[in-house]
Amino acid sequence: MPEGNAAPPAEVRAMFDRISPVYDLMNQLISGFQEPRWRRRAVREARLGPGMAALDVACGTGKVAAALARAVGPSGRVVGLDFAPGMIDRAQRERTAAPGLSFVVGDALSLPFEDGAFDASTIAFGMRNLPDYARGFAEMSRVVRPGGRVVCLEISRPRSALGRAIQRWFDWIVPVIGRAAGQGDAYAYLVASTRGYPGPERIAAIMREVGLEDVRWTPLSGGIVTLHAGTKPTGWTRPA
Ligand SMILES: C[S@@+](CC[C@H](N)C(=O)[O-])C[C@H]1O[C@@H](n2cnc3c(N)ncnc32)[C@H](O)[C@@H]1O
Known part of the structure; x- marks a missing residue:
């Protein structure tokens, strides 16, 4: 049994489809309007420059x-x-202004791209939904070039007193907001999926197990969110 989210993927997909119209607004409320800052940090970790290529896995509304x-x-x-x-x-309708930006339906566990097609791959608040975390990281590693970056931003269980206080608020407010928006089940799932997600040391270990090097992690906002990043080495081989 792979280490990953136990919820059936078809149910997870149907749930995200259902909440897609309210997703952006709910995210801003739930994060206390912190999410733009977290996303900026993730993009910085991808170490991209003009003319490069990047993939965002589980991109949501983009x-x-x-x-x-x-x-x-x-x-x-x-x-x-x-x-x-x-x-x-929604991503296609709302974010098509940028040249060179496109969106595609596909599975994070079987990415429809050649090996080494990108300079970096990122995933934000998507990894905890995957039924096999190692395979998710292996696929993200496969599609970046040697020397390219793999970046994961995800909700985590904080250890600091401040972080734990924020976490209690999060655990309480998320289902309340979800019910108010008529999406109670979906937002109860959100809380449950964060509870089952491994701690930062284990995520870093999985990233190393799939062959990434220079793996570092940074807690953000008291540790309610953690940013992991690693580099694909020369001679990377896909784990068996
Ligand atoms: C919490 S949302 C995050 C969306 C976006 N990355 C963001 O930062 O707002 C999780 C996303 O992961 C997607 N997802 C979950 N499992 C997936 C899979 N196996 N392959 C591709 N996408 C997946 C869902 O459809 C959903 O859009």
């Missing part, structure tokens, strides 16, 4: 992909991938 597109400029290329067509539909 916020990180749009920020990556700004980092690579008009001569660069960014693809956002998500398995929920409702999310891709």
Whole structure:
């Protein structure tokens, strides 16, 4: 049994499809309007420059992909991938202004791209939804070039007193906001999926197990969110 989210992927996809119209607004409320800052940090860790190529996995409505597109400029290329067509539909409608930015429906566990096709791959608040974390990281590693970056931004269980206080608020407010928006089940899932997600040391270990090097992690906002990043070495081979 792989280490990953136990919820059936078809149910997860249907749930994200259903909440796609309210997703951006809910995210801002739930994060206390912190999410733009977290996303900027993730994009910085991708170490992109003009003309480079990047992939954002589990892109949702495309916020990180749009920020990556700004980092690579008009001569660069960014693809956002998500398995929920409702999310891709919103991304396509709302973020098509940037040249070189496109969105595609696809599965994070079987990315439809050649080995080494990108300079960096990112995933924001998507990894905890995958049924196999190692395979998710292995696929993100496979599609970046040697020397390229793999970046993961995800909700985590904080250890500091301040972080734990924020976490209690989060655990309480998320289902309340979810019910108010008529999406109680979906936001109860959000809380449950964060509880099952491994701590930062284990995520870093999985990243090393799939062959990434120079793996570092940084707690943000008291540790309610953690940013992991690693580099694909020369001679990387896909784990068996
Ligand atoms: C919490 S949302 C995050 C969206 C976006 N990255 C953001 O930062 O707002 C999680 C996303 O992961 C997507 N997802 C979950 N499992 C996936 C999979 N196996 N392949 C592709 N996308 C997946 C969902 O459809 C959803 O859009």
